[in-house]
Amino acid sequence: MLRASVAILVLLSLSGVHGEDPYIYFTWNVTYGTIAPLGVPQQGILINGQFPGPNINSTTNNNIVVNVYNFLDEPFLLSWNGIQQRKNSWEDGMEGTNCPIPPGENFTYHFQVKDQIGSFFYFPSLAMHKAAGAFGGLRINSRLLIPVPFDPPADDYTVLIGDWYTKNHKVLARLLGSGRSIVRPAGVLINGKSGKDDEPLFTVEAGKTYRYRVCNVGLRTSLNFRIQGHTMKLVEMDGSHTVQNIYDSLDVHVGQCYSVLVTADQAPKDYYIVASTRFMKQVMTATGVIRYAGSNSRPSPKLPEGPVGWGWSLNQWRTFRWNLTASAARPNPQGSYHYGSINITRTIKLLNCRTRVNGKLRYALNGISHVNGDTPFKLAEYFNIANRVFEYNRMGDVPAVEEGAAAAILTPNVITAEFRTFIEIVFENPDKSIQSYHLDGYSFFPVGMGPGRWTTESRKTYNLLDAVSRHTIQVYPKSWTAIMLTFDNAGMWNLRSEIWERRYLGQQLYISVLSPARSLRDEYNIPDNALRCGAVVGLPLPPSYV
Incomplete structure (x- = not known):
């Protein structure tokens, strides 16, 4: 039986969270569902029926409350890639920090995106669940009092790229458990699609500038991201503003997120966005369409070529620099942490x-x-x-x-x-x-x-x-x-x-x-709703931090 969700009591039980910071609430039902992103029907893991999962759109210092109901036949956990969880590893959602959510039960995550801005994602952290879905974008916007180093874009798009396997996630786990490798993926996806149709992922208006938050949510493969006929201005990566260099393409390695600004300054027609594998003998490619408003022209079938070799990628990394003059919501503000x-x-x-x-x-x-x-x-x-x-x-x-x-x-x-x-x-x-x-x-x-x-x-x-x-x-x-x-x-x-x-x-x-002080100044107490498992079941709580 699903445990009753008493979110208000959970919130009151968490120390160190201030009432003046806004709360945003989500209720997520995690279920199996049939998906076919590469044309092969397979069992996916959906959140509220969606693949990929819903986007979390928050602002720095928001309290995020996510009530997760596990309707799978196996334990489940979510983790929040790049969210620092200050003093609060209780909400990290990894197997070494949290008990899994048992089948048929629920757990309410509560964490504060304290002093962070930028582009992140969430993902399922147990077993090989990540190979079946249950991942999604998580963006943290800057408060109006803290200006970002670029003008507000006309729109803000999440682009989740990653390699993909058509084998069931339990089959992949059995392969690894038997001592074998899962070898190379079957293809590449952009927002859960491979690009076999020309329906637009995004629509733009000529002359306007748009932000694309590109995250590699895959299992093993570095990907190169580029946009046909357009250049990209890099403005943020993994929660830090960058020096705003211009790139034709970017290597995005597994687990990383980049934000780029792209101006719709080309002839008003359709263009491909491209994600292709790197450092593999056989290059796999996914595409998606950006459509200029009013366009009736299909994109050119000639895709922009990706780079070759890892030396190119290393040289690109050397061009990345922190923007030391930008304001930012961070525990150690940019420019002051030497x-x-x-x-x-x-x-x-x-x-x-x-x-x-x-x-x-x-x-x-x-x-x-x-x-x-x-x-x-x-x-x-x-x-x-x-x-x-x-x-x-x-x-x-x-x-x-x-x-x-x-x-x-x-x-x-x-x-x-x-x-x-x-x-x-x-x-x-x-x-x-x-x-x-x-x-x-x-x-x-x-x-x-x-x-x-x-x-x-x-x-x-x-x-x-x-x-x-x-x-x-x-x-x-x-x-x-x-x-x-x-x-x-x-x-x-x-x-x-x-x-x-x-x-x-x-x-x-x-x-x-x-922390040797065992103080709330340094770490929160265990939440009242924390799941217990293994050797701690039935043990009395230790003295609380004060």
Whole structure:
């Protein structure tokens, strides 16, 4: 039986949320439904009957309340890609922080998009649900008191691009569980469509400028995005305003979001938007139509060509710069956080590897292939039974073996980070395929990338002035990427490969950031409606933070 939703009581029970900030409410029914985005009927996961799911349109500091009813025959969770959840990992929606919503029950998420602006998305975080849908756009607009560094567009469009599989999500999970790979996708989608018809996705008026929020919500493939006959002005990525350079196309890696301004300054007819795969031998392409109002002309069948090679992509990344003169709603306002002058207190080097354990395919970081248990790590920690569920710091700060082919240990991978310390994380990728990493609860500064192995000499190449603060970053084949951040957001946070097969098979970890003060100033108490599962069922609540 579905539990009654008492949203008002839930809201009153959450400490630290101020009544003067507006609330926006959603009720979402999660169901199975038949979809055929590539022409093959398959079982999808729908939200209120929609694929992709409904768009969340909010303003910074809004309280978002989402009551999720799970009508599937399996547990379900949603996570909010890039939303920092300040002091509130209770709403993060990852398996290591929250109990799943059981079939036939509901859970009310309540979080505040505190001091954030920009383009984000939500997605289902359990199993291989992301391969079946249940993802959608989440935009956070700036308040009128905080001007953005461009004129208001004529309209604001969400563009969700991603690779797609026609196999059922449970079949994909069984393939991985049996030790095999899910291999390459069947195609590419734009807003749930492959572009087999010429019905317009968006309509524009000549002479006006439009904002397109482009997010890669796929499972494994970097995509190049471009618009036939038009250039794009990049203005924001992953919640940060950028220096406004002009691009013919943009590489959007898995988990990333970009905002571009496009002026309808061409002859009034139809034009294709294009998303095509990168770093694959066989290029897969999806298209969608932008129609000028009153157009009766079909788009030209000649699509703009995409770039070749990852060197082009690396050079494009080097052109991205933070807009230091723009106002922004952020915990550390742009222009005031001089990250390049802060002393590094700790360096963590993460080496990914592909390996086999008991004959089955696994992925690992520094020799640890992460596994989840019946009890979320955050709950075990909060109820003071962590030693019954996992062991901290099984993984070292540097890989024990510098080659990526060492045997891996299957165990929960939970490390600790001292509260408010400034840490450097280096991702080393010895593989021939591109990687993409995301850190929940934070934005970080990607300060450097380069081929080969990272050394301390690599720091001489860092951008210590205006690296774009973001939450997801790519690591090119046989290359490294370095990021810097202050661990000032208490909670239990997931750092994962956004290549979903790799995440599913162990290429992830959790970072426990505990405030020694155990104070509401640093972290909220567990919400009254929090689901309990595993070893914490029936345990008394620990003393509340004050």
